[in-house]
Amino acid sequence: QYIIQTKELEFSYPDGTKALNNMSIAFEQGKKIAIIGPNGAGKTTLFLTLNGVHRATGGKIYYHNQPISYGKKELLALRKNVGIVFQDPNIQLFSANVFQEVSFGPINLGMPKAMIKEKVMEALSKTDITYLKDRPTHFLSGGQKKRVSIADILAMEPEVIFLDEPTAFVDPKTSEELMNFFDLLNHEGKTIVLSTHDIDKVYPWADYVFVMKDGTLFAEGVPEEIFQNE
Ligand code: ADP
Ligand code: ADP
Numbered sequence: 001q002y003i004i005q006t007k008e009l010e011f012s013y014p015d016g017t018k019a020l021n022n023m024s025i026a027f028e029q030g031k032k033i034a035i036i037g038p039n040g041a042g043k044t045t046l047f048l049t050l051n052g053v054h055r056a057t058g059g060k061i062y063y064h065n066q067p068i069s070y071g072k073k074e075l076l077a078l079r080k081n082v083g084i085v086f087q088d089p090n091i092q093l094f095s096a097n098v099f100q101e102v103s104f105g106p107i108n109l110g111m112p113k114a115m116i117k118e119k120v121m122e123a124l125s126k127t128d129i130t131y132l133k134d135r136p137t138h139f140l141s142g143g144q145k146k147r148v149s150i151a152d153i154l155a156m157e158p159e160v161i162f163l164d165e166p167t168a169f170v171d172p173k174t175s176e177e178l179m180n181f182f183d184l185l186n187h188e189g190k191t192i193v194l195s196t197h198d199i200d201k202v203y204p205w206a207d208y209v210f211v212m213k214d215g216t217l218f219a220e221g222v223p224e225e226i227f228q229n230e
Contacts, residue, residue, distance in 0.1 A: 004025040004050055004063055028141070030186070035194070080156045085166060087164045089148065203227055
């Protein structure tokens, strides 16, 4: 049962940079998946293309076996279900305080007010930052901002969560807590797709690994297969 699948996916930026080329991949629902590859391999572009922020310039994307379409309503639904947590929380966080920040997604989805509050409080509790509710986002530590940016996404109750280099720029303790937290989300049924160039973190964590290189799929398999020749 694949939640997301692509066939010969391509994406070129307006300046002509071909960031994705002939990518055919499939994500099994409910798994912990890692995308590894050096900087510039196309990992971020892949995430943005799979959740409709970038429009594919070639090939097909399927969500639950249905080709995705780029209508306004369909895109809103896709972005609700496929959340991206960006590498740098500063580009994601823009509201005055934490509660408002995490409310943004649910408001955008048109949820009724009482439900918004419930979803926000749930997301804050899960990420262990209820105590930050009324704090200005601007003055939080890097690790706290990371948690807010994850709560942002959780408040929309996505089925799939893309985490772009989630442990870059966080201290080792926070990094370990985050990896454990992603396990917890996975146990609750969410499909977790994490990009990284930190192979040591991925090996014990991932169910399945995709290796990207120069915008293409270089290899895929279980960690034991992928890393046997490292
Ligand atoms: P292999 O034959 O390469 O060992 P298996 O089909 O035995 O692969 O699967 C091994 C593990 O990897 C299983 O947990 C399976 O669910 C997972 N897996 C296989 N393919 C994918 C995929 N495309 N996306 C996510 N997980 C996958
Ligand atoms: P990764 O996440 O693996 O580091 P990216 O998806 O960020 O890779 O980048 C893939 C390729 O696309 C790189 O060659 C990068 O320079 C290029 N790229 C990324 N963003 C843009 C952009 N806005 N305009 C043009 N090229 C871009």
